[in-house]
Amino acid sequence: MRRRLKSAGLWLLVLALAAGSMALPWMVCRGYDRELFAQPRTRPATDLALSAAARENGFVSQLYERQRLLGGWSEGWEPLEGEAAGAAAENARGTLLELMKLENLPDGARQTVGEALAQSGQGLAWRDEMGFVRVWLGDVYLITEPVTGLPARLSVYGPADAPADPMALLEEWRALLGVDVLPDWEETQTVQAGATELRSVQGRLRLQVCAAHETFLLEAASFS
Numbered sequence: 462m463r464r465r466l467k468s469a470g471l472w473l474l475v476l477a478l479a480a481g482s483m484a485l486p487w488m489v490c491r492g493y494d495r496e497l498f499a500q501p502r503t504r505p506a507t508d509l510a511l512s513a514a515a516r517e518n519g520f521v522s523q524l525y526e527r528q529r530l531l532g533g534w535s536e537g538w539e540p541l542e543g544e545a546a547g548a549a550a551e552n553a554r555g556t557l558l559e560l561m562k563l564e565n566l567p568d569g570a571r572q573t574v575g576e577a578l579a580q581s582g583q584g585l586a587w588r589d590e591m592g593f594v595r596v597w598l599g600d601v602y603l604i605t606e607p608v609t610g611l612p613a614r615l616s617v618y619g620p621a622d623a624p625a626d627p628m629a630l631l632e633e634w635r636a637l638l639g640v641d642v643l644p645d646w647e648e649t650q651t652v653q654a655g656a657t658e659l660r661s662v663q664g665r666l667r668l669q670v671c672a673a674h675e676t677f678l679l680e681a682a683s684f685s
Contacts, residue, residue, distance in 0.1 A: 512643070512663035519608035520638055520681075521664045527591050528683035534604060534614060538587035538595055549586035553596035553603050554578055556612050560679075563637070565630035569622040570677040577601040611638050615679040623672035627657035631668050634679060635659065640666060660684070 515521045531537035541549055557574050560566065577599030584598040592607030602616040624630045628648065635641045643661040651658045655673035660666070665685070671678040 511665060514642055514644075515661075515664035515666070518640060518642065518664070520606050520611050520613075521640055521643070521666055521683075523591065523593075523606050523608050524613060524681060524683040525665055527589070527593060528685070530591070531589060534682070537589040537591075539589070541586040541588055541594075545588075546586040547583050549588070549594045549596050550583035550598065552594070552605065552610065553584075553586075553598060556603060556605055556610065557598075557601065559637070560612060560615060563630065563633050565624050565626055565633055567622045567624045567672065567677060569620050570617045573600050573617045573619050573677075609639070612679075613681045615677075617677040619675060621672040621675050621677040623655060624670060627670050628659075630670055630679075631657060631659050634670075635668055638668075638681060640664065640668075640681075 511522065511525055515525070540546075557578055561571060561574060580599050582598075584596055586597075587595040589595075593604060593613070594607070595602070595604045597603075600618040602614075602618070603612060604614040605611065606613050632641075635646070640661070643664045643666070645663050646659050646661050649658050649660045649667070651669070653669075653671060653673070656669055656671035658667055658669040660668075665683050667682055667684055669678065669680045669682075671680075
């Protein structure tokens with residue numbers, strides 16, 4: 462009987478040692494993970510980072526942050542109501558009046574924007590967590606950036622005539638946005654029908670004008 466108890470005790474000791482040896486690597490790795498994640502984690506500088514000039518430009522840096530945090534223009538919106546919606550619509554009207562001054566804006570888009578401005582209703586409005594505002598007036602859809610109040614996207618629905626000189630319109634709009642300070646703008650090929658595009662790698666920013674499928678689009682967007 463004593464011999465059996467002694468044997469059983471030895472087996473229990475062996476099993477305990479084996480279990481301890483198996484747990485040791487897990488405990489070491491867990492401790493290492495705690496130490497690793499407790500350390501400050503900085504974002505490495507890569508070719509995807511904005512240049513110094515781009516970081517100093519409020520419009521460019523805000524679009525870059527929005528793309529990084531919220532994704533595309535269809536994401537992250539919450540509806541505005543009451544006075545907030547009215548104020549957003551009033552600001553949008555002022556922005557649309559500035560866009561009407563673009564000499565190369567197509568006549569069809571100019572007419573539709575004018576009709577939207579002539580309407581008495583305040584339309585619909587949304588805001589995202591970064592402060593970007595989206596407003597729908599008549600057949601016009603506008604997104605503005607919160608720091609500068611500049612237009613990031615203009616969509617005009619209805620008969621869409623293409624600009625006579627798309628590149629001239631993009632250059633005019635680029636100057637309005639204040640992003641012509643970036644030195645590396647280049648025209649890029651796009652597979653989208655009816656589209657003309659400029660890109661700045663330093664600002665991770667693209668400007669596009671497109672007239673297709675009964676929609677006129679003037680858009681600024683960050684890219685990864």
